[in-house]
Amino acid sequence: MLTLQCPYCGVQADETELSAGGEAHLTRHGPGSTEDEFHDYLFTRENPRGVHFERWRHTYGCGKWFHAARDTQTLEVFGTYKAQCTEPPKELRDAITAKRPGWTWREFS
Amino acid sequence: MSEPISALNHARFDGIADIAEIGLQGMITLRGDLAARAVKSAATKATGAAMPGANAISTKDDSGLCWMSPDELLVLCPYAAVPEVLAQLQTALAGSHALAVNVSDARAVFRVSGPAAREVLAKLCPVDLSPAEFEPGTIRRTRLAQVPAAFWMVDNETFQLVCFRSVAQYVFDLLCVAAQPNSEVGVF
Numbered sequence: 663m664l665t666l667q668c669p670y671c672g673v674q675a676d677e678t679e680l681s682a683g684g685e686a687h688l689t690r691h692g693p694g695s696t697e698d699e700f701h702d703y704l705f706t707r708e709n710p711r712g713v714h715f716e717r718w719r720h721t722y723g724c725g726k727w728f729h730a731a732r733d734t735q736t737l738e739v740f741g742t743y744k745a746q747c748t749e750p751p752k753e754l755r756d757a758i759t760a761k762r763p764g765w766t767w768r769e770f771s
Numbered sequence: 772m773s774e775p776i777s778a779l780n781h782a783r784f785d786g787i788a789d790i791a792e793i794g795l796q797g798m799i800t801l802r803g804d805l806a807a808r809a810v811k812s813a814a815t816k817a818t819g820a821a822m823p824g825a826n827a828i829s830t831k832d833d834s835g836l837c838w839m840s841p842d843e844l845l846v847l848c849p850y851a852a853v854p855e856v857l858a859q860l861q862t863a864l865a866g867s868h869a870l871a872v873n874v875s876d877a878r879a880v881f882r883v884s885g886p887a888a889r890e891v892l893a894k895l896c897p898v899d900l901s902p903a904e905f906e907p908g909t910i911r912r913t914r915l916a917q918v919p920a921a922f923w924m925v926d927n928e929t930f931q932l933v934c935f936r937s938v939a940q941y942v943f944d945l946l947c948v949a950a951q952p953n954s955e956v957g958v959f
């Protein structure tokens with residue numbers, strides 16, 4: 663069972679109250695991008711065993727999109743943060759480093 | 772004019788809790804920045820209720836304000852007063868980035884009451900309904916089996932629950948099953 667705290671309403675939301683929104687912090691390549699960029703935007707996704715960043719939506723609650731950082735192997739949740747963040751907040755990255763020294767995910771570490 | 776009736780027209784069931792569709796309830800969805808002064812003053816003046824904090828409801832007589840999200844309130848008022856309250860809100864919010872719309876006939880409202888009322892909802896929702904966590908004044912939007920719903924406590928043994936009108940029968944049936952006689956769990 664996965665429980666994420668919604669950063670907008672503060673509710674500890676059970677997974678069944680949420681919708682999964684896939685990988686976090688994707689750059690939306692559109693007109694003007696190269697074919698490779700567009701291909702990667704559409705199809706290339708991380709599939710880590712360990713630290714992962716995702717988008718979730720509090721569908722049955724306040725309705726807001728947000729981000730979550732968790733471990734795909736242990737289901738440990740490192741934290742959640744608002745959708746307006748374009749990258750994981752430094753405090754959260756530091757907290758993950760304390761628990762998973764040497765972690766990397768895309769360009770973040 | 773035809774006479775408005777609510778989704779289930781006062782359907783009732785008595786089990787380990789009393790389930791009742793309460794009939795017509797005035798409801799206005801107000802969307803806007805709840806931190807904005809214009810939105811706060813419009814909502815509180817239209818209802819007489821204080822501005823609720825996050826996940827809270829405040830009431831005054833027959834009116835109230837339910838916090839639904841950082842940019843949404845559900846305004847409660849008597850059904851017949853909706854046109855007047857709506858006009859008042861829209862006048863107060865002219866020029867603000869906000870929206871007020873009458874949803875009274877798009878929702879159904881139930882009352883779940885009795886000593887086992889907490890258990891009835893706890894069987895259906897992924898919410899901690901223990902008295903330490905959920906008390907009168909708290910509102911929660913959540914999942915009731917397969918549909919969205921919002922509920923709050925009127926007093927220690929009474930919940931008021933709002934769902935979409937299109938699923939009113941489904942919600943009533945769910946509540947009746949969860950309230951079957953002799954189905955107390957005794958967890959609270």
Ligand SMILES: [Zn+2]
Nearest residue numbers: 668671720724
């Ligand atoms: Zn939320």
